[in-house]
Amino acid sequence: MEHLSLGLVGYGKIAQDQHVPAILGNPGYQLRAVATLGPPCPGVAHYTSLEALLAEGPAVQAVAFCTPPQGRHAQVRQALLAGKHVLVEKPPCASLGEAMDLVELARAQGVTCLFAWHSRFAPAVEPARQWLRGRTLRSVAITWKEDVRKWHPGQAWIWQAGGQGVFDPGINALSIVTTLLPDPLFITAAELAVPANHQAPIAARLRMADAHGVEVSAEFDWDHAEPDVWRVVIVTEDGVLRLEQGGAALFIDDIAQPLPAEAEYPSLYRHFRQLIATGASDADLQPLRLVADAFMAGRRTQAAAFLD
Structure with a gap:
């Protein structure tokens, strides 16, 4: 697989501390755009919404979500319906029903869905x-x-x-x-x-x-x-x-x-690429169900x- 072009939604503490360093440290990824209402990610195209990123930004094959779980369901659905692979920071949604819906939609769309149980x-x-x-x-x-x-x-x-x-x-x-x-x-x-x-x-x-x-x-x-x-x-x-x-x-x-020696998030993003390459998903619901x-x-x- 060549470079995987990636968009990131949310640029708060977890994105800054973990996601962006893991993405930039993996030569298999190219971070093309970030959607956030806060300060932009340095050196990366900035948009204020996922809708704007998808409509106006550079083409991306996958989207990683680092927003709070409340309201995330609608955003991930939007990316899935646009044919994007998705990586969703834990907990994936505000309810079990929302997470179940994303699993089914990813399957119907034929794209990869990874619920990021990073631990x-x-x-x-x-x-x-x-x-x-x-x-x-x-x-x-x-x-x-x-x-x-x-x-x-x-x-x-x-x-x-x-x-x-x-x-x-x-x-x-x-x-x-x-x-x-x-x-x-x-x-x-x-x-x-x-x-x-x-x-x-x-x-x-x-x-x-x-x-x-x-x-x-x-x-x-x-x-x-x-x-x-x-x-x-x-x-x-x-x-x-x-x-x-x-x-x-x-x-x-x-x-x-x-x-x-490999840390959690670099391993997580390596796993994401492997899933996409094999056409698989990894969206376990058991932690959220408990x-x-x-x-x-x-x-x-x-x-x-x-x-x-």
Whole structure:
């Protein structure tokens, strides 16, 4: 495949920190245009809407979406209907139904759709998956704690309906675990702590299980002082596997394991090109389904008002 011409929608923190460096660092891509209402991306054609980019801008074969999930569904539909391959930052949409619609539309249009569960591309995830293959699982424990003021400062959309609150980072952990475990997970109990002045939770506790009774617990906290904790511990009959730093480090029975060097987003964009080359999509819904089920089945408690 020659250079893949790419448009980018949204130029906020995640686009600036992760997407653009990964795109520019991959010689297989050519970033042709960015649509954003904020400051333009240096050296790239600027448009204020996806509609303008598609109608007036340079030809692009694919579009990456880095906007908030609320309202994203209509934008991605527009790109799909224009015949573009799409990469959609997590969480892909504000609802499970919207995400399901995009999967079906991409299939009907015959184009690639990638839901960017970037944490699945952390260096430890694939080695962990290989080690777990064929082993008998006993339990899984997720601990995902960070400070929203540090990682998402001033982003009001996260606290609004559809923004998912603490599940914005927590869904990264769910995307890792659903990759590592062989069977689907189901919510058995959930507790969501929602600040008095917001619509989305700042903390959550989940209980999950697969059809064979393997229990999975998750504790998410978005008002946690440093150091950050991004940990998954999986107990098997043959030993204990532990991922730290969101999948950047892997331990088997407390012994550190060697890992490949490639970072998440470069791996993600390499995967996107491979999908396009083979005419495939990768739009797994399980992480978003678990969040949707937690909102549906969870018990809500009121937390103190949160001010950024």
